[in-house]
Amino acid sequence: xxxxxxxxxxxxxxxxxxxxxxxxxxxxxxxxxxxxxxxxxxxxxxxxxxxxxxxxxxxxxxxxxxxxxxxxxxxxxxxxxxxxxxxxxxxxxxxxxxxxxxxxxxxxxxxxxxxxxxxxxxxxxxxxxxxxxxxxxxxxxxxxxxxxxxxxxxxxxxxxxxxxxxxxxxxxxxxxxxxxxxxxxxxxxxxxxxxxxxxxxxxxxxxxxxxxxxxxxxxxxxxxxxxxxxxxxxxxxxxxxxxxxxxxxxxxxxxxxxxxxxxxxxxxxxxxxxxxxxx
Amino acid sequence: xxxxxxxxxxxxxxxxxxxxxxxxxxxxxxxxxxxxxxxxxxxxxxxxxxxxxxxxxxxxxxxxxxxxxxxxxxxxxxxxxxxxxxxxxxxxxxxxxxxxxxxxxxxxxxxxxxxxxxxxxxxxxxxxxxxxxxxxxxxxxxxxxxxxxxxxxxxxxxxxxxxxxxxxxxxxxxxxxxxxxxxxxxxxxxxxxxxxxxxxx
Numbered sequence: 343x344x345x346x347x348x349x350x351x352x353x354x355x356x357x358x359x360x361x362x363x364x365x366x367x368x369x370x371x372x373x374x375x376x377x378x379x380x381x382x383x384x385x386x387x388x389x390x391x392x393x394x395x396x397x398x399x400x401x402x403x404x405x406x407x408x409x410x411x412x413x414x415x416x417x418x419x420x421x422x423x424x425x426x427x428x429x430x431x432x433x434x435x436x437x438x439x440x441x442x443x444x445x446x447x448x449x450x451x452x453x454x455x456x457x458x459x460x461x462x463x464x465x466x467x468x469x470x471x472x473x474x475x476x477x478x479x480x481x482x483x484x485x486x487x488x489x490x491x492x493x494x495x496x497x498x499x500x501x502x503x504x505x506x507x508x509x510x511x512x513x514x515x516x517x518x519x520x521x522x523x524x525x526x527x528x529x530x531x532x533x534x535x536x537x538x539x540x541x542x543x544x545x546x547x548x549x550x551x552x553x554x555x556x557x558x559x560x561x562x563x564x565x566x567x568x569x570x571x572x573x574x575x576x577x578x579x580x581x582x583x584x585x586x587x588x589x590x591x592x593x594x595x596x597x598x599x600x601x602x603x604x605x606x607x608x609x610x611x612x613x614x615x616x617x618x619x620x621x
Numbered sequence: 622x623x624x625x626x627x628x629x630x631x632x633x634x635x636x637x638x639x640x641x642x643x644x645x646x647x648x649x650x651x652x653x654x655x656x657x658x659x660x661x662x663x664x665x666x667x668x669x670x671x672x673x674x675x676x677x678x679x680x681x682x683x684x685x686x687x688x689x690x691x692x693x694x695x696x697x698x699x700x701x702x703x704x705x706x707x708x709x710x711x712x713x714x715x716x717x718x719x720x721x722x723x724x725x726x727x728x729x730x731x732x733x734x735x736x737x738x739x740x741x742x743x744x745x746x747x748x749x750x751x752x753x754x755x756x757x758x759x760x761x762x763x764x765x766x767x768x769x770x771x772x773x774x775x776x777x778x779x780x781x782x783x784x785x786x787x788x789x790x791x792x793x794x795x796x797x798x799x800x801x802x803x804x805x806x807x808x809x810x811x812x813x814x815x816x817x818x819x820x821x822x
Contacts, residue, residue: 346688
C-alpha cells in the first residue's frame with residue numbers, strides 16, 4: 343500500500359486525531375469528579391489559611407475529607423451579598439458549599455457590570471468571628487486570586503492568602519510562596535474614604551513613618567503581578583465596601599450602646615467612627 | 622536476541638544516558654529537582670510517556686505516512702502527556718501543582734521525540750517499549766541523584782523528612798537552579814572519568 347498517497351495521509355491523520363481526542367475526552371470525564379474535589383479542598387484550605395485557622399504544614403498532612411470536615415466545623419455561616427451589601431442567598435456550610443475559582447472569574451465580570459453576587463464566609467476562631475472574602479484579578483501571565491480575612495467588625499484585616507495560576511517562579515509567584523508578603527496584611531485596614539483606591543501595594547516599600555494603615559510593601563521584580571493584585575484588591579474591596587461599612591457601623595453602634603451612653607446611638611456612632619478612623 | 626534486548630535496556634541508563642551523554646532534557650532537570658518527591662514523580666511520568674509513546678509509534682510504524690510522521694508522533698506524545706497530567710491532577714494534586722508546567726513540557730522533551738525518531742520508527746514494539754522505558758529511567762536516575770543532593774543540602778530533609786540535625790543551616794544556593802547545573806556538571810565529570818572513551822581529545 344502506498345502510504346504517501348494524499349488521500350491516505352489525510353484519512354490517516356484524521357483517524358489518529360479523532361482517536362486521540364476520544365481517549366482524552368473519556369479520561370477527562372472519568373477523572374473530573376476527583377479533580378473537582380481536589381480543587382474544592384484547595385479553595386477551602388486557602389480560606390482556612392487566610393482566616394489563620396491552620397497553616398501549610400498542617401494542611402500538607404490533611405486529606406481532602408479532613409479539610410472539608412474542618413471547614414464544616416469552623417464555618418459559622420456563608421452567604422451571598424449583592425452590590426448594596428444586602429444578603430441575597432445562603433451557602434450551605436454542612437456540605438461545604440463554596441464558590442470555586444471559575445465562579446470568581448464570573449463574579450469579576452459581574453462586578454464590572456454592577457450586578458455581582460458576592461460570597462462572604464464567616465468562620466469561628468476561638469469564639470471570635472472572622473469574615474473571609476475572595477479577591478480575583480489579572481496578574482502578569484494569568485489570573486491571581488486570594489482570600490482576605492477580616493475581624494468581626496470588618497475594620498481590620500486579620501489574615502490573607504494569595505494564589506496564582508502562572509506567575510513567574512521566584513518573582514511574581516512570591517505572592518503565594520513568601521509568607522512575609524501575606525503576613526504584612528495583618529493589622530491593615532481598607533481605606534473607606536477612598537473607595538476607588540482603598541488599598542495600596544507600594545513599589546519600593548511603603549514609606550516608614552508616614553505609612554498609613556492600608557499600605558503594604560510590593561515584591562521586588564514582580565511589579566506587574568503586584569499592580570495586578572492591587573487592582574484586584576481595589577476592585578473587590580470596592581464591591582464589598584457597602585457590606586464592610588455596614589459591619590463596621592453596626593459594631594461601632596454596639597460598642598456605644600454597651601458603654602451605656604445616654605444620647606441617641608446615632609450620635610455616638612459618629613464619634614465612634616471618627617475615633618476608629620483616627621486610630 | 623536477548624543480548625540485544627539487554628543492551629537496549631542498559632545502554633541508556635549509563636553508557637548512553639540521555640542527560641549526561643546526549644545532553645537532552647536539561648531544562649526540566651534543573652527545574653524539578655529542588656525536592657526528591659517532585660523529581661520521583663517527574664521521573665516516573667517521563668518513563669511512562671517515553672515507554673508507551675515508543676510502543677504506540679512502533680505499532681503504527683508501517684502505516685504512518687512518511688511526510689506527516691513528526692505530526693503523528695507529536696499527537697501520540699501529546700496524548701500521553703495530557704493523560705499523565707490528568708491522572709496526576711486527580712490522584713496527586715499537590716505534586717501536580719508543584720511540577721506545574723513541567724509535566725506539560727514533557728511534550729517538548731527532546732528525549733521522547735528523539736527516541737521515537739531514532740529507535741521506535743525502525744524497530745519492533747517490544748524493543749521499542751524497552752528502549753523508551755530505559756531512556757526514561759536514565760533521565761529519571763539523573764533527576765533523582767540531583768534532587769537527592771539538592772533537597773539534602775538545601776533543606777536538610779529527604780522526601781520531606783528531616784535527616785540533618787536542626788542545627789544545620791540550609792544552603793540557599795543549592796535551592797537555586799544554577800546549583801542543579803553545577804551538580805549535573807559533577808555527574809558528567811564523574812561519568813567521564815570512569816568511562817574514558819567519552820572524553821574528547
